[in-house]
Amino acid sequence: MKTKVIILAAGQGTRMKSRLPKVLHRLAGRPLLAHVVDTARLLSPADIRVVVGHGGEQVQASLDGQDIVWCWQHQQLGTGHAVQQAMDGIEADDRVLILYGDVPLIRADTLVGLLAVTRDTPLAILTSKLGDPSGYGRILRDAEGAIRAIREHKDATEAERLVTEINTGIMAVRGAELMRWLGQLEANNAQGELYLTDIVEKAVQENLTVGSLTVTDPYEVAGINTRVQLAELERVVQRREAERLMSQGVTLSDPARIDVRGHLHVEQDIYIDVNCVFEGEVWLAEGVLIEPGCVIRNSRIGPGTRIRAHSVIEGAVVQANVEIGPFARLRPGTELADGSKIGNFVEVKKARIGEGSKVNHLSYIGDATLGRRVNVGAGTITCNYDGANKHHTEIGDEVFIGSDSQLIAPVTIGRGATIGAGSTITRDVSADTLALSRSRQIERPDWKRPVKKK
Secondary structure, eight states: OOEEEEEEEOOOOGGGOOSSOGGGSEETTEEHHHHHHHHHHTTOOSEEEEEEOTTHHHHHHHTTTSOOEEEEOOSOOOHHHHHHTTOTTOOTTOEEEEEETTOTTOOHHHHHHHHHHTTTOSEEEEEEEOSOOTTSOEEEEOTTSOEEEEEOGGGOOTTGGGOOEEEEEEEEEEHHHHHHHHTTOOOOSTTOSOOGGGHHHHHHHTTOOEEEEEESOGGGGOOOOSHHHHHHHHHHHHHHHHHHHHHTTEEESOTTSEEEEEEEEEOSSEEEOSSEEEEEEEEEOTTOEEOTTOEEESOEEOTTOEEOTTOEEESOEEOTTOEEOSSOEEOTTOEEOTTOEEEETOEEEEEEEOTTOEEEESOEEEEEEEOTTOEEOTTOEEEOBOSSOBOOEEEOTTOEEOTTOEEESSEEEOTTOEEOTTOEEOSOBOTTOEEOOOOOOOOOTTOOOOOOOO
């Protein structure tokens, strides 16, 4: 018996007040649909089918390259109609799991439990109990507790609306029954749509047991229809992520003020101050300290490194005991060796800074290789771009570069050389030499400062 997953993602999401398809709005830095697809993959299904409609091309592009069967619902005629569009290739003995692209926090363990229910019945639905079930379809049971129907809120009577057990929309159905029941659906309801939930009554009419599994965490099955709901779930996700980090040995100065928008891999004894953002894949080694307001994206940070306030790091590899910032920017391709230092208002791009080397103030180092124990003075620039091509700067071990120097690439500074402050270096500099490039200073004792005319 194969498991096949159908994810409904065709809705326009008008309450989001956005031109962007609802399932592409981001939660923890990733589209809502991506969360659902990733969870579905944990079940190792035979295939994943995503039903798209409004903005379908954008939705496809967001998951480009992934092994997904795309199905189109060109007219929005209800959930039952949406599932009909994904039935090509579904076989009689398949187990079909139906998910929703705007219900991002569903857990794989829950879905495994729901699929297990279908061993004894062809239909199993996921339910939950809410203090305020307004807007949700109600689970109607008989005196023995057996499910008899699902009544949509708009079609429910006053008595039925008092029921607090709701339909999450998520269900598992055997292929043969799903094909048969979908063909029997009619649009006899307030919305004039084909409701997928009507298959429950079809099962009851055939004297089949409708299985169920109840979720205790309401956030796991919470759908997102408005930006307010999106913001609420964002804080839920971030709080859970904060708790995970703390359980693994990370100290957070305020668990309510951290945002992880991807995957943050941590070791123990890490300290993270407030308002830090982590995006993509980030690795923090033991003993890392991060001061407030830092943004780290797709980078590896080595043990004992200190990242001072308001630094931005992207695509960088940082070794042990490095000091960065405050207000530093590390761009993709940056490599910082052990004990190196990048100071305030320094930008580094596609450059390797050697062991123990320092770039302390107000400098730009791009397309360069620095050796060991190099000292770069304030205001130094590697001039790597000629307007058409990028060129490399090579700086040997123990070089001293005076402040306000410009190194016009391609250029090589030999080991132990000294560059005098204020120099513009256009040719290679030999090892253990002093290179200067300055205009002669003059003084005019008879000079008078201009004054403003009255």
